[in-house]
Amino acid sequence: MQGEIRFGPAGIPIQCEGSTVEGVECCSKLGLTAMEMEFVRGVRMKEEQAKEVRKKAQELDISLSSHAPYYVNLCSLEEEKIANSKRNIFQSAQATEWAGGRITVFHPGYYQELSKEEAYKVAKKNLVEIGETLKSHKINVILGAETVGKKSQFGGFNECIKLSEELDFIQPVIDFSHLHARRDFNILSEEQYQQIFSTLEKHLGDYVRHFHSHFSEINYSDKGELNHLALGTNGEPPLTPLLNVLAENGYSGTIICETPKIELDSLKMKKEYENILKEKKTK
Numbered sequence: 001m002q003g004e005i006r007f008g009p010a011g012i013p014i015q016c017e018g019s020t021v022e023g024v025e026c027c028s029k030l031g032l033t034a035m036e037m038e039f040v041r042g043v044r045m046k047e048e049q050a051k052e053v054r055k056k057a058q059e060l061d062i063s064l065s066s067h068a069p070y071y072v073n074l075c076s077l078e079e080e081k082i083a084n085s086k087r088n089i090f091q092s093a094q095a096t097e098w099a100g101g102r103i104t105v106f107h108p109g110y111y112q113e114l115s116k117e118e119a120y121k122v123a124k125k126n127l128v129e130i131g132e133t134l135k136s137h138k139i140n141v142i143l144g145a146e147t148v149g150k151k152s153q154f155g156g157f158n159e160c161i162k163l164s165e166e167l168d169f170i171q172p173v174i175d176f177s178h179l180h181a182r183r184d185f186n187i188l189s190e191e192q193y194q195q196i197f198s199t200l201e202k203h204l205g206d207y208v209r210h211f212h213s214h215f216s217e218i219n220y221s222d223k224g225e226l227n228h229l230a231l232g233t234n235g236e237p238p239l240t241p242l243l244n245v246l247a248e249n250g251y252s253g254t255i256i257c258e259t260p261k262i263e264l265d266s267l268k269m270k271k272e273y274e275n276i277l278k279e280k281k282t283k
Helices: 021-028 047-060 078-097 116-136 157-166 174-184 190-209 240-249 264-283
Strands: 005-009 036-037 063-067 103-106 142-146 170-175 211-215 215-223 224-229 253-257
Touching: 005 174, 005 215, 021 047, 021 063, 021 142, 021 264, 036 078, 047 063, 047 078, 047 103, 063 116, 063 253, 078 103, 078 116, 103 170, 103 211, 103 264, 116 142, 116 157, 116 215, 157 170, 157 190, 170 174, 170 190, 174 224, 190 211, 190 240, 240 264, 253 264
Parallel strands: 005 036, 005 253, 036 063, 063 103, 103 142, 142 170, 170 211, 211 253
Antiparallel strands: 215 224
């Protein structure tokens, strides 16, 4: 069975200087089929604007997601920081609902002085409260717990899976470069990618039929992520083995490109995946 993989940029394509609607149009013209709306510095999208985005995205078959502000920390013990984090995630999800998006991505938080177990309990409690707020406002957007890139951050691979198992409105967002930089996995070949997807399927069932992910190459240190790199810079993690695993298993989902060349590298990924599918058909 052949799956469907949608590729798109993290944000409005660089070559498109305009609004989110124009970004959606630009993605369509380029041949991309997804776009992540970046609310990373704050949510400024109003309902009227979001509904215009929704109409255009549905017309052009562009799958939308969003990324909540970076300064979310659901493990904080400071009431003001937690209140701000909840507000930022809620506003992101609300704007995403208006725009017809399926998932809002967020960074779960930082361990700080907490143990891993304590951080999990605090984050889960705050997420439960966010979930109740979303439900009361009839917002049906999934919240995507992104796998993080620094060892000081809460949100490793297993932590995100556990949150997803215990809270039905949470799904993991697999950032392959972060998994590699944090050393949750040392991604060298198809074997590691298959291990990732097999684990996801074991714990979360059909999630592998609609997964959401981020990809770039990455520069990192002993502490984890330093910065994202363009495709072809260092091959860490490698792209081709991932695309082979997706094609071989018929997985379906979305890959959002987070390299410095967001739309150009999205197109490279899409082209390579399509070539792999063609070669597979001829065998």
